[in-house]
Amino acid sequence: MKIIEKKPNQIVFSAKIEDSLANSIRRYLNNIPIIAVDELEIIKNDSPLYDETIAHRVGLIPLKMEKAEKAPIKLKLSANKEGFVNSGELKGKIKSVYENIPITFLNKNQELEIVATTKIGKGNEHSKFSPGLMFYRNIVELKIDSNCPKEVIDACPQNILKSENGKIIVVDNIKCDICEACIEVCSKKKKDSIKIIPTDELVITLESFGQLDVNEIFKRSIDELRKDLKDISKKISK
Numbered sequence: 001m002k003i004i005e006k007k008p009n010q011i012v013f014s015a016k017i018e019d020s021l022a023n024s025i026r027r028y029l030n031n032i033p034i035i036a037v038d039e040l041e042i043i044k045n046d047s048p049l050y051d052e053t054i055a056h057r058v059g060l061i062p063l064k065m066e067k068a069e070k071a072p073i074k075l076k077l078s079a080n081k082e083g084f085v086n087s088g089e090l091k092g093k094i095k096s097v098y099e100n101i102p103i104t105f106l107n108k109n110q111e112l113e114i115v116a117t118t119k120i121g122k123g124n125e126h127s128k129f130s131p132g133l134m135f136y137r138n139i140v141e142l143k144i145d146s147n148c149p150k151e152v153i154d155a156c157p158q159n160i161l162k163s164e165n166g167k168i169i170v171v172d173n174i175k176c177d178i179c180e181a182c183i184e185v186c187s188k189k190k191k192d193s194i195k196i197i198p199t200d201e202l203v204i205t206l207e208s209f210g211q212l213d214v215n216e217i218f219k220r221s222i223d224e225l226r227k228d229l230k231d232i233s234k235k236i237s238k
């Protein structure tokens with residue numbers, strides 16, 4: 001396993017694991033308990049958006065998880081200024097992860113007053129409870145023949161092909177996203193002079209919506225998968 005890139009809300013790493021296992025971990029992201037607004041009382045809504053749209057938008061705002069265990073938690077919002085009403089205006093025991101998610105817009109003399117109630121749920125029940133997303137692809141090897149046309153170098157959007165001593169070489173095969181632009185160029189000139197061969201290693205990208213850290217999401221997803229496998233194993237052995 002090797003970390004390729006790490007940002008606050010995203011991690012990209014390579015690992016030699018079966019894609020069926022990677023897919024299970026991906027699916028179990030939606031089994032991690034996450035907090036989100038589940039009920040909304042609309043006391044006043046003069047904004048141009050329907051009550052249902054406001055409720056939908058508030059439900060999708062990612063909330064910080066630290067004090068989430070004690071859900072349900074009430075959050076209040078009262079706005080009467082002209083301009084955007086943002087997620088940071090929700091006040092209560094927990095805060096939204098991002099302050100500037102627009103909920104609606106108010107014109108002069110308009111008001112929005114709501115009371116939101118949170119719930120702990122899972123992404124397989126509703127996507128508002130989803131902690132993030134994960135996707136992956138195989139790392140590939142590129143087999144390039146000596147008669148491969150030089151045009152493939154400029155055709156590659158990842159800039160990973162270059163010419164060295166009259167040969168075309170691959171600089172960084174991990175960056176190959178299998179777009180097949182090089183194959184397309186070759187098919188017009190020298191068909192099959194470049195071949196893309198998948199290896200058994202994957203590049204996995206995990207992104208967080210902000211409620212949990214990416215490492216925590218990966219760990220908890222595996223924990224949830226393990227729990228279910230233990231359960232199945234118990235049931236089978238009865």
Ligand code: SF4
Nearest residue numbers: 156176177179180182
């Ligand atoms: S498949 Fe796409 S990214 Fe990979 S080498 Fe060919 S052109 Fe470049």
